[in-house]
Amino acid sequence: MHIALDAMGGDHGPEELIAGALLAVEQADLHVTLVGDETLLGSILGKRGSGSSASARIRIAHSSQVIEMNEHPVEAVRKKKDSSIMVAVNLVRRGEADAVVSAGNSGATMAAAVRVLGRLEGISRPGIASFFPTLKKPVVLMDVGANVDCRPLHLYQFAVMASCFSRIFDIGNPRIGLLTIGEEGGKGNQLVKETYALLKNSSLNFVGNVEGRDVFRGDVDVIVCDGFVGNICLKMSEGLAEAAMQMLRNEIVKSLPAKIGYLLARPAFNRFRKRVDYAEYGGAPLLGIDGVGIVCHGASSDHAIKNAILEARKMVKHQVNAAILKSLAADDNDRLMES
Amino acid sequence: MHIALDAMGGDHGPEELIAGALLAVEQADLHVTLVGDETLLGSILGKRGSGSSASARIRIAHSSQVIEMNEHPVEAVRKKKDSSIMVAVNLVRRGEADAVVSAGNSGATMAAAVRVLGRLEGISRPGIASFFPTLKKPVVLMDVGANVDCRPLHLYQFAVMASCFSRIFDIGNPRIGLLTIGEEGGKGNQLVKETYALLKNSSLNFVGNVEGRDVFRGDVDVIVCDGFVGNICLKMSEGLAEAAMQMLRNEIVKSLPAKIGYLLARPAFNRFRKRVDYAEYGGAPLLGIDGVGIVCHGASSDHAIKNAILEARKMVKHQVNAAILKSLAADDNDRLMES
Numbered sequence: 192m193h194i195a196l197d198a199m200g201g202d203h204g205p206e207e208l209i210a211g212a213l214l215a216v217e218q219a220d221l222h223v224t225l226v227g228d229e230t231l232l233g234s235i236l237g238k239r240g241s242g243s244s245a246s247a248r249i250r251i252a253h254s255s256q257v258i259e260m261n262e263h264p265v266e267a268v269r270k271k272k273d274s275s276i277m278v279a280v281n282l283v284r285r286g287e288a289d290a291v292v293s294a295g296n297s298g299a300t301m302a303a304a305v306r307v308l309g310r311l312e313g314i315s316r317p318g319i320a321s322f323f324p325t326l327k328k329p330v331v332l333m334d335v336g337a338n339v340d341c342r343p344l345h346l347y348q349f350a351v352m353a354s355c356f357s358r359i360f361d362i363g364n365p366r367i368g369l370l371t372i373g374e375e376g377g378k379g380n381q382l383v384k385e386t387y388a389l390l391k392n393s394s395l396n397f398v399g400n401v402e403g404r405d406v407f408r409g410d411v412d413v414i415v416c417d418g419f420v421g422n423i424c425l426k427m428s429e430g431l432a433e434a435a436m437q438m439l440r441n442e443i444v445k446s447l448p449a450k451i452g453y454l455l456a457r458p459a460f461n462r463f464r465k466r467v468d469y470a471e472y473g474g475a476p477l478l479g480i481d482g483v484g485i486v487c488h489g490a491s492s493d494h495a496i497k498n499a500i501l502e503a504r505k506m507v508k509h510q511v512n513a514a515i516l517k518s519l520a521a522d523d524n525d526r527l528m529e530s
Numbered sequence: 531m532h533i534a535l536d537a538m539g540g541d542h543g544p545e546e547l548i549a550g551a552l553l554a555v556e557q558a559d560l561h562v563t564l565v566g567d568e569t570l571l572g573s574i575l576g577k578r579g580s581g582s583s584a585s586a587r588i589r590i591a592h593s594s595q596v597i598e599m600n601e602h603p604v605e606a607v608r609k610k611k612d613s614s615i616m617v618a619v620n621l622v623r624r625g626e627a628d629a630v631v632s633a634g635n636s637g638a639t640m641a642a643a644v645r646v647l648g649r650l651e652g653i654s655r656p657g658i659a660s661f662f663p664t665l666k667k668p669v670v671l672m673d674v675g676a677n678v679d680c681r682p683l684h685l686y687q688f689a690v691m692a693s694c695f696s697r698i699f700d701i702g703n704p705r706i707g708l709l710t711i712g713e714e715g716g717k718g719n720q721l722v723k724e725t726y727a728l729l730k731n732s733s734l735n736f737v738g739n740v741e742g743r744d745v746f747r748g749d750v751d752v753i754v755c756d757g758f759v760g761n762i763c764l765k766m767s768e769g770l771a772e773a774a775m776q777m778l779r780n781e782i783v784k785s786l787p788a789k790i791g792y793l794l795a796r797p798a799f800n801r802f803r804k805r806v807d808y809a810e811y812g813g814a815p816l817l818g819i820d821g822v823g824i825v826c827h828g829a830s831s832d833h834a835i836k837n838a839i840l841e842a843r844k845m846v847k848h849q850v851n852a853a854i855l856k857s858l859a860a861d862d863n864d865r866l867m868e869s
Contacts, residue, residue, distance in 0.1 A: 326777065370762065403761065403765025403766035404766065407773035419711055420759055422742065423710075423763065424763075429742075430743030430745055430746045434664065435774065435802075443795060446798060448797075449798035455788060455791025466781075
């Protein structure tokens with residue numbers, strides 16, 4: 192098992208990414224290829240990895256360019272053919288790696304994957320899925336930003352892809368919900384109403400509508416929505432969690448007993464934080480491409496990078512793409528569209 | 531100043547609503563007309579309000595029917611002409627009340643208001659606005675559910691209405707943001723891209739795009755989106771706040787020091803909760819109707835009902851509807867649509 196890691200992306204620089212790669216090879220039976228500036232990566236790896244036997248399972252592939260966070264994905268990928276992300280994706284294309292992981296520009300990672308690896312047969316629109324913590328198991332939401340204007344068939348395919356992906360967490364027959372604004376089938380915007388009919392007629396385990404307030408209940412395994420809504424949900428949840436923590440902190444520092452109380456309760460707070468931390472669940476899988484790819488939050492820690500690498504390994508082992516092809520074949524898409 | 535209160539709506543029944551009305555008349559110079567079953571309301575009022583001089587400023591208007599939470603809004607309003615919400619809205623139409631407040635079926639309240647009072651001249655789609663707590667002042671988001679499929683003109687009009695409404699909190703020149711998935715003007719779905727151009731060419735204080743994670747920052751006063759996205763944001767925030775509190779509680783009860791710590795920090799928690807509690811800011815205004823109406827959360831406490839009544843009073847005093855008409859006239863809608 193070989194994972195290509197874009198070692199130039201992410202807010203914390205190559206040190207954090209290499210630390211994540213080292214954690215991954217120490218913990219699991221796999222190889223990591225760091226892609227980026229050979230001299231820079233070699234010197235960091237020399238310092239961090241020396242003496243570790245696991246570091247023998249890390250190698251470096253050189254790339255001379257870097258795609259920055261604010262660059263236009265499609266243009267950047269077209270221009271920077273020797274960027275770390277393009278070189279990493281090409282390793283997958285040539286069979287020298289089984290999957291690619293990047294904490295860099297996620298739009299560019301998606302664009303590179305689609306351009307180099309192509310779409311999975313029968314998939315109209317590849318997309319990005321993401322985890323949301325819930326009161327029970329985490330739920331997989333798709334799409335979270337790759338496709339802003341969608342048709343019902345796209346949402347149906349998101350359901351197929353996210354459902355196959357969620358099985359890597361040993362979920363037998365993933366329950367799929369459709370994100371909308373009312374419980375009954377007839378509620379929602381035009382896109383959702385048409386998608387409801389499509390999902391109901393499919394072979395998927397569609398359990399019906401899910402409202403915004405039910406997302407965190409954990410009563411479904413997969414939630415489907417367009418990438419505009421999904422991205423707003425994702426960013427809003429992150430923003431709300433941060434703002435709430437900030438507001439609570441502002442109140443706690445106002446009094447000594449509250450400060451002491453917080454110190455006593457801190458282990459509980461930390462367990463809570465760990466539970467809602469996306470990094471615990473790995474990165475966001477690119478689904479619908481003919482290969483395996485994971486994008487991580489730019490601010491990912493070494494721990495988060497390690498989890499993303501292990502998640503990529505799981506996706507390869509579980510043959511998620513083969514499962515997607517099989518699930519698509521179980522439904523006759525043309526018939527679905529006519530129904 | 532006369533506020534009509536639908537005294538039959540809400541999850542906690544008439545007692546809670548009447549308690550809220552009593553708090554309002556005690557605190558401010560206004561009259562409240564409770565609308566609902568005369569005998570029932572009279573007996574509760576007799577018990578709760580006896581001896582209070584403020585209770586002289588509460589009267590009862592009889593209605594024989596109630597629209598339940600799960601009834602179809604438009605049908606229910608058409609069938610139940612003597613429902614508490616229809617009678618309350620009719621008080622406004624006849625000039626016997628200046629505004630209506632309801633914690634009942636909000637769709638039915640909107641339908642009743644549109645049917646009986648009509649739309650404000652020039653407004654295509656009335657909508658519902660709601661407050662979101664932020665690190666600074668609360669922000670007004672519109673629409674939160676009345677209009678699921680929107681055109682750019684509707685979003686522009688939401689911006690006009692929410693902007694005029696937000697001035698009741700003494701905001702001079704409300705900053706308006708457009709909810710989308712990227713910072714630059716070109717980012718978003720088709721609706722948002724077209725709306726961006728419209729807002730940019732309007733006379734409103736449009737400051738640009740707002741991403742999901744910025745909602746809670748408080749850098750804008752008004753955020754505009756379609757009712758599908760807005761409703762999901764609203765419900766999701768409520769759901770996340772509840773789930774996070776539940777998860778935190780689950781962790782705290784696991785250890786004695788954490789429990790003691792929580793007790794010590796409780797006043798800080800309570801201040802925090804008060805800050806994020808929608809009830810502190812009143813209800814959600816119906817905007818774009820030819821009258822003043824506020825819908826409250828079904829679970830509203832007496833305190834929340836009081837705040838909604840005071841908010842309705844403020845809307846009347848600030849002549850929000852006159853301001854909306856003036857703001858619409860400042861922009862030539864036909865010219866905007868062509869631009």
